[in-house]
Amino acid sequence: MAQEYSHRDFTGWSFKNRPEYDFNVKVIRGSCFSQEMPDSDIFPDGVSGLEFYNCNLDNVKLPPDSIAVDCLQRRFMAQPDGFDWIVDENNQPIERL
Amino acid sequence: MALAATNLYELRNTATAGNLNGGGFNPGNANFFTDFTATSADTAAPVISSASYAFVAGDQDAYAYVKAGTNWRAGFYRIASVSGGNATLDATLGTGMYFDAGMNRWLPTTWTGCASTASPTGGTLGFAFMFQDAAEATMTDLASVGASTTLTSAAAPFRAIFVGNILSLNTTGTGAFGVVGRYEIVSYTNATTVVTDRTTNTGTALVAGQGRIGGAVPLGTTGTLSDDSFFERDGVAGNRYFFRSGTYTPFALAIAVGGTVSAPQFWTGYKTVWGDVCNDSDRPVLAMAANGLTAPVRVQIRNIIFTTTAANGITAALGDIWENCSFINTSTTTGRAAFGTSTGSLINCEFISYRGSALVLTGASFIMGCIIRNSDIGVRTTTSGSGHVRIDDCIIENCRSFGFQVGSAITGAIYINRCTFVGTLDTTGVAIDIPTGKSAIYISENIIWGWATGIQAVDSVANSLSYGNNFYNNDTDVTVWQKMKSDMAIDPAFTNEGQITGATATTSGSVLTQSGADFSTVTDNVDFCYLVSGTGITVGFYKITGHTTTTLTFDIAPGTSATADKVFSVVTGHNLMPTGAI
Numbered sequence: 019m020a021q022e023y024s025h026r027d028f029t030g031w032s033f034k035n036r037p038e039y040d041f042n043v044k045v046i047r048g049s050c051f052s053q054e055m056p057d058s059d060i061f062p063d064g065v066s067g068l069e070f071y072n073c074n075l076d077n078v079k080l081p082p083d084s085i086a087v088d089c090l091q092r093r094f095m096a097q098p099d100g101f102d103w104i105v106d107e108n109n110q111p112i113e114r115l
Numbered sequence: 116m117a118l119a120a121t122n123l124y125e126l127r128n129t130a131t132a133g134n135l136n137g138g139g140f141n142p143g144n145a146n147f148f149t150d151f152t153a154t155s156a157d158t159a160a161p162v163i164s165s166a167s168y169a170f171v172a173g174d175q176d177a178y179a180y181v182k183a184g185t186n187w188r189a190g191f192y193r194i195a196s197v198s199g200g201n202a203t204l205d206a207t208l209g210t211g212m213y214f215d216a217g218m219n220r221w222l223p224t225t226w227t228g229c230a231s232t233a234s235p236t237g238g239t240l241g242f243a244f245m246f247q248d249a250a251e252a253t254m255t256d257l258a259s260v261g262a263s264t265t266l267t268s269a270a271a272p273f274r275a276i277f278v279g280n281i282l283s284l285n286t287t288g289t290g291a292f293g294v295v296g297r298y299e300i301v302s303y304t305n306a307t308t309v310v311t312d313r314t315t316n317t318g319t320a321l322v323a324g325q326g327r328i329g330g331a332v333p334l335g336t337t338g339t340l341s342d343d344s345f346f347e348r349d350g351v352a353g354n355r356y357f358f359r360s361g362t363y364t365p366f367a368l369a370i371a372v373g374g375t376v377s378a379p380q381f382w383t384g385y386k387t388v389w390g391d392v393c394n395d396s397d398r399p400v401l402a403m404a405a406n407g408l409t410a411p412v413r414v415q416i417r418n419i420i421f422t423t424t425a426a427n428g429i430t431a432a433l434g435d436i437w438e439n440c441s442f443i444n445t446s447t448t449t450g451r452a453a454f455g456t457s458t459g460s461l462i463n464c465e466f467i468s469y470r471g472s473a474l475v476l477t478g479a480s481f482i483m484g485c486i487i488r489n490s491d492i493g494v495r496t497t498t499s500g501s502g503h504v505r506i507d508d509c510i511i512e513n514c515r516s517f518g519f520q521v522g523s524a525i526t527g528a529i530y531i532n533r534c535t536f537v538g539t540l541d542t543t544g545v546a547i548d549i550p551t552g553k554s555a556i557y558i559s560e561n562i563i564w565g566w567a568t569g570i571q572a573v574d575s576v577a578n579s580l581s582y583g584n585n586f587y588n589n590d591t592d593v594t595v596w597q598k599m600k601s602d603m604a605i606d607p608a609f610t611n612e613g614q615i616t617g618a619t620a621t622t623s624g625s626v627l628t629q630s631g632a633d634f635s636t637v638t639d640n641v642d643f644c645y646l647v648s649g650t651g652i653t654v655g656f657y658k659i660t661g662h663t664t665t666t667l668t669f670d671i672a673p674g675t676s677a678t679a680d681k682v683f684s685v686v687t688g689h690n691l692m693p694t695g696a697i
Contacts, residue, residue, distance in 0.1 A: 025128045026362055027362050029422055029445055030447065030670065031625075031671060032672040035624035036624065048132060048364050049364060049402075050364045050422075054424055071132065072132040072335045076404060090366050094405060100426030115405060
């Protein structure tokens with residue numbers, strides 16, 4: 019388990035252009051990476067070998083070979099009126115969050 | 116019977132997720148062995164033994180709970196080792212926990228040893244297995260006959276000292292006649308049989324149920340069979356939940372059962388021992404993200420950081436008391452609240468909302484000694500009924516639009532006493548904003564510093580009071596609001612309150628660069644940058660997580676733009692102890 023990334027609160031964070039963060043071949047448990055817009059691309063380009071367990075990955079676009087087990091992976095859109103919606107792959111509303 | 120009000124639960128983020136551990140212990144159980152003796156009991160390493168039970172290796176790291184006995188000192192003590200059927204406790208000063216009835220809290224022990232004499236006898240002791248990451252016993256063949264409270268396992272996993280521990284029944288078993296949930300082991304019959312507080316089945320026999328005894332609970336799995344159901348399903352009034360330091364990622368907590376007037380619930384964050392000093396980043400973090408959290412009624416919550424992006428943030432309920440907690444809404448969507456309450460008491464808490472209101476009061480509330488900062492609006496009142504809002508001895512700092520915005524619908528009185536309203540050195544927003552038609556607003560002995568307008572009213576505020584306030588470094592002290600003779604204009608000369616500004620910064624990813632800047636006074640993970648304007652960025656607050664002389668690194672990327680037009684403000688210092696003659 020990657021201690022430096024596990025059991026951490028990264029809500030809203032982006033790791034693009036952040037060379038101090040190395041996510042290659044890491045096992046991450048119990049962290050929150052939740053974003054407010056669907057398909058948020060937050061991990062550095064070219065990262066591979068990521069495994070997530072019991073993480074909140076709402077709205078996070080994962081690197082192609084990532085594994086996510088027992089994680090939250092909802093797509094939702096935050097709305098200015100406060101009523102956020104779960105959305106489908108075309109970002110059409112399905113139900114209230 | 117039912118789960119007991121006296122149950123204690125342990126949460127650790129390192130506990131195995133989804134393992135559905137028992138997580139709890141009932142110190143009120145009446146069936147503990149009463150024949151314990153000890154040697155060296157008044158030292159840091161007492162040795163305990165019982166004619167009724169021979170300790171086994173697996174008992175190590177369980178906590179002995181001394182419930183009663185002449186000369187025994189009630190409390191929890193960790194079993195440091197087991198040898199020859201006896202157990203040696205770690206009874207070093209401050210490593211155990213005892214219940215202080217006067218304070219109604221569990222606290223670290225203030226003594227060495229588990230008794231006041233070397234060789235006490237007749238001790239009543241239970242043993243809690245929740246202070247460990249993994250369950251102590253895992254069963255796959257649990258059985259109970261129809262409506263019976265007798266629970267069996269042919270694998271003989273039970274120990275006599277499991278009495279008082281919580282068993283989590285995690286499957287309904289063959290035929291689905293089991294009732295998933297947590298049960299107290301009320302008494303022990305033998306290694307294959309125990310009695311639970313209530314039946315584990317629907318009335319038809321449980322067969323091949325899976326369950327666990329002991330182990331802490333981590334949060335972060337959802338559904339009926341989840342760690343989060345720990346709160347949602349199994350809590351009762353009076354329960355106490357202890358969160359060990361660390362970050363938790365609950366998926367969605369819908370907590371139905373809270374406390375009562377006579378038996379509130381308690382959620383307490385701690386560092387290493389229940390009741391220890393647990394401040395700042397030592398406090399456990401509940402990262403709620405989009406889910407937010409609505410607390411149940413009459414819960415007393417201490418030493419916990421809540422982060423969220425939900426529209427209403429964290430929401431309190433009737434009779435809740437929050438102490439030494441932080442509420443941070445990091446959403447980049449405008450208008451989101453960090454915390455909302457209609458009847459809460461908030462003591463020594465912190466509130467931040469990157470794009471909205473830090474604290475929204477929808478009813479009678481009491482706020483004392485809190486810090487409300489780095490938000491668009493500090494405190495906002497909406498409805499109040501006939502209840503009153505009182506805010507005493509608080510700091511409202513660096514809130515860009517309003518420090519305290521009185522809503523038009525509020526009907527109760529508002530008392531604002533001895534608070535420090537600090538805008539920015541170059542002034543910003545309105546410290547206290549009062550809409551038309553208001554009455555009964557009492558503003559006394561506050562420092563109001565660094566605002567475009569100190570107190571702003573639209574028309575005369577009936578039955579109001581302005582007493583002993585100190586206005587300084589505001590563009591306009593008051594609009595319409597009437598000062599009184601006791602109001603002052605003396606430089607408070609804060610011990611350390613600074614501001615760094617710039618207007619030609621660029622951004623790339625999470626990094627802001629200002630040529631020629633000196634960010635050496637910035638404190639990472641304490642200071643915030645407010646982006647005022649600029650091409651390609653989202654205006655609002657960003658937490659500074661790193662810096663160099665000319666760059667700031669934010670938690671959230673504000674947008675990338677090489678156009679050197681980003682206007683920003685960083686407030687530093689935050690030591691608002693006045694040194695002036697006020």
